[in-house]
Amino acid sequence: MHKGPIMDLQRISALFEQRREGHTLPQALYTQAESFDFDMAAIFGQSWLMAGMECELPKAGSYISMMVGKWPVVITRDKEGTIRAFHNSCRHRGSMICALGSGTTPKLVCPYHRWTYDLDGSLFAAGRMDSSFDKSEHGLKPVAIECISGTIFICLSDTPPPIDDFRAKLTEYAAPHNLKDAKLAYESVLVENANWKLVMENGRECYHCSTGHPELSKTFPVGMSKHFDSGHDERVVAFEAQMDALGLPQTPVEGHYWQIARFALNEGCVSISGDGQHLSKKLMCDANGGDIGSMRWAVDPHCFVHCTADHAFMFSAMPVGPNETHVTGKWYVHKDAVEGVDYDVEKLIALWTVTNLEDKALAENNQLGVNSLGYTPGPYSQEAEMLAQRFTDYYCDKARDYIATHGKG
Numbered sequence: 381m382h383k384g385p386i387m388d389l390q391r392i393s394a395l396f397e398q399r400r401e402g403h404t405l406p407q408a409l410y411t412q413a414e415s416f417d418f419d420m421a422a423i424f425g426q427s428w429l430m431a432g433m434e435c436e437l438p439k440a441g442s443y444i445s446m447m448v449g450k451w452p453v454v455i456t457r458d459k460e461g462t463i464r465a466f467h468n469s470c471r472h473r474g475s476m477i478c479a480l481g482s483g484t485t486p487k488l489v490c491p492y493h494r495w496t497y498d499l500d501g502s503l504f505a506a507g508r509m510d511s512s513f514d515k516s517e518h519g520l521k522p523v524a525i526e527c528i529s530g531t532i533f534i535c536l537s538d539t540p541p542p543i544d545d546f547r548a549k550l551t552e553y554a555a556p557h558n559l560k561d562a563k564l565a566y567e568s569v570l571v572e573n574a575n576w577k578l579v580m581e582n583g584r585e586c587y588h589c590s591t592g593h594p595e596l597s598k599t600f601p602v603g604m605s606k607h608f609d610s611g612h613d614e615r616v617v618a619f620e621a622q623m624d625a626l627g628l629p630q631t632p633v634e635g636h637y638w639q640i641a642r643f644a645l646n647e648g649c650v651s652i653s654g655d656g657q658h659l660s661k662k663l664m665c666d667a668n669g670g671d672i673g674s675m676r677w678a679v680d681p682h683c684f685v686h687c688t689a690d691h692a693f694m695f696s697a698m699p700v701g702p703n704e705t706h707v708t709g710k711w712y713v714h715k716d717a718v719e720g721v722d723y724d725v726e727k728l729i730a731l732w733t734v735t736n737l738e739d740k741a742l743a744e745n746n747q748l749g750v751n752s753l754g755y756t757p758g759p760y761s762q763e764a765e766m767l768a769q770r771f772t773d774y775y776c777d778k779a780r781d782y783i784a785t786h787g788k789g
């Protein structure tokens with residue numbers, strides 16, 4: 381292996397050796413450029429990441445062009461309906477082929493010298509090349525992809541982590557929500573001046589919610605402890621029995637990098653919304669009149685999704701630099717829901733928009749304090765921050781695996 385990265389890995393490895401169990405991470409892991417490069421290679425380059433939903437590629441030729449950190453990826457749907465993902469880098473001289481965003485195109489055409497690719501990634505045309513040039517050797521490099529119950533996951537590694545258990549469980553839990561029949565109603569990107577791990581730790585605990593999110597607290601059971609454990613609250617026990625009777629999976633399940641559960645919202649609430657009522661009249665799941673709590677899954681390192689009967693909300697944090705993270709929010713409703721009739725976009729996005737802005741302020745303030753000469757890793761609440769600790773434990777496991785595989789020098 382090249383000498384530089386070996387030296388880097390030695391320094392990084394020492395940081396993980398300092399990690400104190402049950403505590404936040406050593407400072408350098410939240411602040412240094414070298415740690416950021418490591419996170420991209422060891423975490424974002426090695427994990428299944430949620431790109432969005434199949435409904436964002438509604439027809440033949442639909443594509444989504446997105447960034448995973450500094451790495452551009454394009455996802456396409458061909459005439460047969462097959463969805464594929466590729467590195468968005470031309471096999472000629474490497475230009476990014478599709479500009480960021482989404483759209484429809486019969487072929488992918490590089491803007492530089494017009495090399496043209498089919499939607500299956502094969503090189504269709506390349507002008508003025510020698511007769512010895514072999515087009516079949518210059519197709520787009522594929523990215524691993526899994527479409528599960530209407531969702532799309534990608535992995536940039538040539539050896540993706542196992543996904544069978546997650547696929548089986550998400551298929552079962554998401555089935556009642558008909559995500560293939562959804563449409564993207566709104567998408568926003570929030571730039572947060574904080575390390576991605578601070579953004580994610582914030583997103584994995586509700587210790588801060590009762591004071592930090594007065595709006596969310598109206599509908600969301602912010603006092604839950606552990607993994608969606610509400611203790612033996614009679615109302616929650618009755619909810620779980622009711623979901624079981626309806627055949628709607630509710631028991632919390634988890635694997636190394638994922639968790640799925642359905643949980644009861646606060647009393648009288650049927651959606652995660654400003655007033656607890658549905659935000660779209662056309663339901664994605666009409667079981668029990670749309671009173672089915674929230675089915676929530678989270679995938680490390682970067683996302684969570686809440687599905688209530690009326691809409692789904694996806695949160696995805698993508699690192700951009702050591703102290704910069706882009707948080708994408710996507711709101712989905714039933715594909716037949718009509719804007720202005722069945723739902724109002726402003727109302728649909730209001731709660732998570734204000735919540736994400738509150739979290740942005742908390743994460744940015746967290747970063748300022750973590751930069752302090754006085755910062756030292758602090759203890760997580762075992763009652764209220766189990767999922768934040770689970771996230772940093774996952775991060776350390778994954779990092780140590782990468783270091784073990786790629787050598788410490």
Ligand code: FES
Pocket residue numbers: 470471472473474475490491492493494495
């Ligand atoms: S870099 Fe794409 S055609 Fe030249």
Ligand SMILES: [Fe+2]
Pocket residue numbers: 582583588589592593735739
């Ligand atoms: Fe929050």
